[in-house]
Amino acid sequence: MPIFIPSSLTEATQLLSKNPDAHLLTGGTDMMVEVNFNHRHPDTVIALRNIPEFQRWNIDTASGLVHIGSSVPYATMEHGDLAKALPALAEAARTVGSPQIRAAGSIGGNLGTCSPAGDSLPVLAALDAVVHLQSESSRRSVSFAEFMVGPKRNSRLPNEIITGVSIPITNGWQGYAKVGVRNAMVISVASVCLAIHDNKVRVALGSLGPTIIRCTESENWINSIGLANIDHSLAKEFADHVRAESRPIDDHRSTAEYRRHAVGVLAARLLLRGVQK
Ligand SMILES: Cc1cc2nc3c(=O)[nH]c(=O)nc-3n(C[C@H](O)[C@H](O)[C@H](O)COP(=O)(O)OP(=O)(O)OC[C@H]3O[C@@H](n4cnc5c(N)ncnc54)[C@H](O)[C@@H]3O)c2cc1C
Incomplete structure (x- = not known):
């Protein structure tokens, strides 16, 4: 099986064209994992880590933007200036797999797989991120909503x-929370990113629908009330709005009923953390 290891973007896009x-x-x-389980049989591989x-x-x-290259691993997002600029992404990165997975797994790979459980993806959706794509002959950028x-x-x-x-830098609080079947090395059963700008x-x-769901109705409802007025009772109502926008299913990780319950709890907690109540 040929494995190409291009050292530039031009070389990589030419290899993919050919x-x-x-x-x-x-x-x-x-x-x-897919290869090991016999779900994927690549004849040719283009390895992108050396670009x-x-x-x-x-x-x-x-420009008020953070640019992250597709091979940047979770380990880099967890600490330092990148984590200070994007705290929700740092929180999401810290929940991914194990240190070994976080050293190798990348934001580009999370986007490539595009699982509804991908931990970086709710953050990209809530922060209005743009995904950059390039072929041999053209280049384009699409919003995360158009990408998934x-x-x-x-x-x-x-x-x-x-x-x-x-990823646009926000001027308010942002956070990420996830529920899984245990506290570490776990794919999410429900996850929420909440950001204030x-x-x-x-x-x-x-993990609450076929794609990452941006809760625009819940956003409009809470924003019409105003952040200064949020208390525990409004946070509970907010949870109900978010539950209503979720589209959970029963699967091997959880039931729709539990997911719907969990997402409300996570959303209310994040909202209260965001307004420090
Ligand atoms: C033990 C274990 C635990 C895990 N835990 C989590 C978790 O908690 N949360 C989570 O979100 N994920 C988890 N994952 C999944 C995985 O680690 C992430 O999805 C990770 O971001 C994948 O990145 P990668 O660089 O390894 O992708 P790869 O495996 O290299 O690629 C993934 C897909 O993206 C495509 N791709 C890769 N790079 C590009 C690119 N630049 N352009 C276009 N397509 C590309 C590939 O062709 C492939 O289809 C886990 C995996 C394992 C094995």
Whole structure:
């Protein structure tokens, strides 16, 4: 099986053009599981970890954006300036797998897999992130909402590579919370990202539907009340609004009923943390 290891984006997009059936690999923490379980049989692999611009991140205060290259691993998002700029992403990153998984697993791989349980994805949805894609001949950027189109389905074209994401910096509190069947090494049963920007709340849910759900009705409801007025009783009502926007299913990880209960608890807790009540 040929494994190409390009050292530039140009080389990678040319290789993908010439080998349209090639499988893209970053950390391999999703792909190698599929190979090991015989669910995927790559004839050709293009490994992207050696492309320098994919490994970089930067905080651009002039544009108010954080740019994260697709190969940046969770371990980098957990601490330091990146975590200070994007606390919700840091919290999400800390919940992923084990230290070994966080050292190898990347934001590009999470987007590539596009599971509704992907921990970085509710954060990208709540923060209005943009995903950057490049082929040999063109480059485009799409909002996260346009990028994720179904469970494990995204709008990446076969000749495109995810190069990274741009995430607007918010001026208010942001946080991420997840429930799983245990406290570590666990895929989420329900997850919520809540962010406050210009005194307005934004909420996105993971593992509560076929895609990440942005709760626009709940956002409008709570924002019409105003952050200064939020108390424990309103937080409970907010939980009900969020539950109403969730679309949980029964599966091997949980029941729809438990997920609906859990997401309300998480949303209310995050809201109260956000307004410090
Ligand atoms: C033990 C274990 C625990 C885990 N725990 C969690 C968890 O708690 N939360 C969570 O969200 N995930 C978890 N995962 C899943 C996985 O670690 C993440 O989804 C991770 O982000 C995948 O990144 P990767 O770089 O390893 O992707 P890879 O496995 O390399 O790739 C994943 C998919 O994305 C595609 N891809 C990779 N890079 C690109 C690119 N630049 N452009 C286009 N497509 C690309 C690949 O072709 C493949 O389809 C876990 C996995 C394991 C094995």
